[in-house]
Amino acid sequence: MDWRNTTTTTTSRIGDLRDGGVVFWVDGNGGGLVCALSDYATQVEWGCYKTDLPSVPNFAYNGGILVGSGDEIGDGESNTTGILADCPTAPAALAARELGVEWFLPSIKELNEMYLHRASLEAVSGFNAFPNYSYYWSSTERNKDHAWAQYFGNGDQQSLSKNYPVRVRAVRAF
Numbered sequence: 001m002d003w004r005n006t007t008t009t010t011t012s013r014i015g016d017l018r019d020g021g022v023v024f025w026v027d028g029n030g031g032g033l034v035c036a037l038s039d040y041a042t043q044v045e046w047g048c049y050k051t052d053l054p055s056v057p058n059f060a061y062n063g064g065i066l067v068g069s070g071d072e073i074g075d076g077e078s079n080t081t082g083i084l085a086d087c088p089t090a091p092a093a094l095a096a097r098e099l100g101v102e103w104f105l106p107s108i109k110e111l112n113e114m115y116l117h118r119a120s121l122e123a124v125s126g127f128n129a130f131p132n133y134s135y136y137w138s139s140t141e142r143n144k145d146h147a148w149a150q151y152f153g154n155g156d157q158q159s160l161s162k163n164y165p166v167r168v169r170a171v172r173a174f
Contacts, residue, residue, distance in 0.1 A: 012030075015117075017126075018034055019174050020099070021035050022034055022121050032173070032174055034172055035106075036171070039169050044091035045091050046162040047090035048086070049145060055085045056083055057069040057141070058070070060143065070140050071148070075139070076104050076105060080104035083139060092105055099172075105139035107138055108157055111138045112157065114150075114171075115130075115155050116155075130152045131167075134153070136150050136166060137167070145161060
């Protein structure tokens, strides 16, 4: 067999180490998302309090129905880019980008996937566990005063004041 004429496909699975992180979501086409092995060193504000960022879609809660965009898997990278375009000093987005330009603050649905696969992620050697009873910032904005966060105590998603310091766990696509 001639090795130059063969194709190998590597399929990533939840919990695999890859690209400096651990896989927490796969798209079925060879792509997916990894999260960093540990949180940013300190809790930080989302930032830009009292400012509705024009480059970041608002995702609101309306009588029990979530409405808007910027919440989907795949939105985290563009949200983070939009946050930093409109507010270059945004602490949470800057914390995520500290690992490199390919890292970003996850959307609220990306963050929820991390929560759902928490046990698999925490079983990986070298992965720093998500502390119980901790909130994590998403890149999903609600309005000028609030952004969405995931509570790792029970999986609730809540809109928190942008000036409230919580944890950040960066993600990147592959």
